[in-house]
Amino acid sequence: MEFCSFALDALMTEGHLMKSRFNAPVAWLTSGLFSVLSGCSWADQEKSGSDAFDILTDKPTEFFADATSTNVPIAPSLHATDSVFIDVDKDRDLDVVVSVEHGVNRLYLNDGQGRLVEQPGAFGKGIHDSEHVRAADLNADGNMDVVFVAEADEIHQLFLGDGKGGFTxxxxxxPQTSQGNALALGDVNGDKLPDIVIGSTGETAYAPDAKIIPARNLLFLNDPKRPGYFINATKTHLPDTNDQTEGVALADMDGDGDLDMVLASPAFPNRLLINDGSGHFKDASSQLDLRVPMESREVQVVDVNQDGYLDIVFFNITSNNFGWDKDPQTRILVNDGKGHFRDETAGRLPAHKFSSWGGTVVDFNHDGNPDLLVGAIDVPGFVPLQVRAWQNDGKGQFRDVTGDVMPGSTVGRSWSMGRGDLDGDGREDVFIGGWGTQARLLLSDTNAYEATRPAVTPLNSPKAETQ
Structure with missing residues (x-):
């Protein structure tokens, strides 16, 4: 009970912080936010028959155990915007790097069983507005390096790993700064070195009538003569447009063997850029079937119907918590095999009205088909909701199986998600970012986790009353 009281105090403090930026009511604290407390979920009086709330131990489902309370540093007010799983110290397990908005970016080392321990100062002590993080061996030394992009303070960061858990x-x-809110790494020009793509935005303030200034996405080519140094190829290799990008995916969208670019925009129609193989990109957005206006915040590329062609999933919001505006329905564009992408949302995805700042692709039922985890926030109000689980039938049609797949504690203002096998069971685990709510860790080896979890005595049991 002491932990839950501590977390409640933190959330009440956070309520004032959120109100100042998003004009959201402190009533969040009575609308489901309690259930983000790590290791606790809440049932109301009508269901439990108690005086107010019962604190219930959160049981794992067949697919995931919420290991947050025991395996993740508790930071309920942290703005954990994104994460990436990499082995930073070559101990043969994956560690987690977390980008933090208006805070210090974090490194969590894995003990080999999925328990994460923070390494303070791994990426310095500076506070930045970091929005996304990606990793690759950028200087060809065999060690993983890390890139962060920042929006408000426009300080993008590159850290070179030493293979021992240290970074320089x-x-x-x-070579250039910007208001960065999207990031992807990949070899776009075929020289076997990863390059950097940064999606840029141009907001001047967080307000409904915020002025949008022109913003160009950035392309930094890795210098083959000096791997780990970068050449600014933005003007020569990208279309000269006002981009306003908050999501970017690099993938071979036309089947010619090179990486193309899919862009998610909060202000303009989403875009498709086709690579000529040398890293020069041409706008092919007319090949996207964009039927409705969208405020897109993230994009995933995946072959949903297993036909050998990559499809596109856009995660959308109605507004940046300024009221109801655009339709926030997650949308799926299916590749017809000829380079055109049809909007088949109505027949393939569950309908919804919540906003989603992020989601990920993971085969949570291990049937060989890509499923979706979708972050959910109620706007207006910025009210935390439970992360959704949508199961793929193998033909690219998804149904909502949240109640069967997601532990009840997975309620929060969920942001971008990282995935990888943290506990060595051969199945992917998921780190769910949180905007002012606790970031959560879902482990797929539920039996192993439960075997190590201490027993919890219900508060309304006779034993608890005597303690």
Whole structure:
């Protein structure tokens, strides 16, 4: 009970912080936010018959155990915006790097069983507005390196890994700054070195009538003569447009063997850029079937119907918590095999009205078909909701199986999600970012986790009353 009281105090404090930025009511605290408390979920009086709330131990489902309370540093007011799973110290398990908005970016080392321990100062002590993080071996030394992009303070960062868990700040090698809110790494010009794509935005303030200034996405090509140094190829390789990008995916969308670019925009129609193989991109957005206006915040590329062609999933919001505006329905564009992408949302995805700042692709039922986890927030109000689980039938049609798949504690203002096998069971685990609510860790080996979890005595049991 002491932990839950501590978390409640933190959330009440956070309520004032959120109100100042999003004009959202403190009534969040009575609308489901309690259930983000790590290791606790809440039932109301009508269901439980108690005086007010019962604190219930959150049981794992067949597919996931919420290991947050025991395996993740508790930080309920942290703005954990994104994460990436990499082995930073070559101990043969995956660690987690977390980008933090208006805070210090974090490194969580894995003990080999999925328990994460923070390494303070791994990426310095500076506070930045970091929105996304990605990792790759950028300087060809065999060690994983890390890139963060920041929006408000426009300080993008590059850290070179030493393979022992240490990092050196090499941010001066990034040739340009911007309001960055999207990031992807990949070899776009075929020289076997990963390059950097940064999606840029141009908001001047967080307000309904915020002025949008022109913003260009950035392309930094890795210098083959000096791997780990970068050449700014933005003007020569990208279309000269006002981009306003908050999500970017690099993938071979036309089947010619090179990486193309899919862009998610909060202000303009989403875009498709086709690579000529040398890293020069041409706008092919007319090949996207964009039937409705969208405020898109993230994009995933995946072959949903197993036909050998990559499809597109856009995660959308109605507004940045300024009231109801655009339709926030998650949308799926299916590749016809000829380079055109048809909007088949109505027949393939569950209908919804919540807004989603992020989601991920994971085969949570291990049937070989890609499923979706979808972050959910109620707007207006910025009210935390439970993360949704949508199961793929193998033909690209999804149904909502949240109640069967997601532990009840997975309620929060969920943001971007990282995935990978943290506990060594051969199945992917998921780290769910949280905007001012506790970031959560879902482990797929539910039996192993339960075997190590301490027993919890219900508060209304006779034993608890005597303690």
């Amino acid at each position: 700040d090499a941010s001066e090698r990034l």
